[in-house]
Amino acid sequence: MTAGQIYGVSLGPGDADLITLKGxxxxxxxxxxxxxxxxxxxxxxSSYSLSILNQYDLxxxxxxxxxxxxxxxxxxxxxxxxxxxxxxxxxxNKGLSVAIVSEGDISTFxxxxxxxxxxxxxxxNINLIPGISSYLHLASESKIPLCLQNEKVVVIPRIQxxxxxxxxxDNFDTVVLMKIKMVMNSINEVIDTKKHSITYAERLGTEKxxxxxxxxxxxxxxxxxxxxxxxxKNNQ
Numbered sequence: 390m391t392a393g394q395i396y397g398v399s400l401g402p403g404d405a406d407l408i409t410l411k412g413x414x415x416x417x418x419x420x421x422x423x424x425x426x427x428x429x430x431x432x433x434x435s436s437y438s439l440s441i442l443n444q445y446d447l448x449x450x451x452x453x454x455x456x457x458x459x460x461x462x463x464x465x466x467x468x469x470x471x472x473x474x475x476x477x478x479x480x481x482n483k484g485l486s487v488a489i490v491s492e493g494d495i496s497t498f499x500x501x502x503x504x505x506x507x508x509x510x511x512x513x514n515i516n517l518i519p520g521i522s523s524y525l526h527l528a529s530e531s532k533i534p535l536c537l538q539n540e541k542v543v544v545i546p547r548i549q550x551x552x553x554x555x556x557x558x559d560n561f562d563t564v565v566l567m568k569i570k571m572v573m574n575s576i577n578e579v580i581d582t583k584k585h586s587i588t589y590a591e592r593l594g595t596e597k598x599x600x601x602x603x604x605x606x607x608x609x610x611x612x613x614x615x616x617x618x619x620x621x622k623n624n625q
Contacts, residue, residue: 393481399520403594405444
């Protein structure tokens with residue numbers, strides 16, 4: 390029996406046009422597409438990846454979601470990853486071509502990486518297709534360079550404390566904060582609009598995209614999960 394082929398495909402930050410040509414061609418040719426989603430406490434399901442996939446005129450019958458609880462407990466996630474891998478493995482052994490997608494870049498804060506570990510452990514054929522991360526999209530939308538010459542950049546998910554953020558700002562020229570919804574108190578304690586220029590964005594590449602440089606506006610908003618912040622030191 391001919392072995393299948395697995396692809397990890399990056400979808401980009403939200404704008405359907407920001408997928409690579411290689412990524413789109415792969416989605417069009419594969420037999421099945423697995424996409425991640427969120428499972429909420431009330432049983433509701435949502436998938437940012439699916440909202441992007443829906444714009445590509447794909448055969449909906451080949452789409453299959455795997456949904457993860459929106460909390461820091463990993464027990465359910467581990468179970469879902471294992472079950473999803475077993476489904477992918479079955480498809481692979483049938484000789485099918487399979488794509489596993491992720492918003493943003495497939496190798497950056499992606500649920501795909503947990504599946505990749507299992508795929509590599511079984512030595513299955515897999516190719517990864519990179520994509521555009523949300524902070525790169527935000528830099529482009531804001532027309533600001535993330536870094537120049539010898540400047541240093543750090544990307545931090547879910548900053549935990551005021552001290553951690555202050556150290557990052559002190560030691561790097563540009564600080565990118567991801568997953569800021571639950572840690573706004575720590576960020577508010579450190580942001581100084583006289584010393585820092587900030588660029589905040591949420592839901593990039595969608596109809597609800599919002600970008601601002603006004604920290605007072607950010608502080609008054611209800612921050613969604615798909616939000617991020619770029620902090621740069623003001624020139625002295």
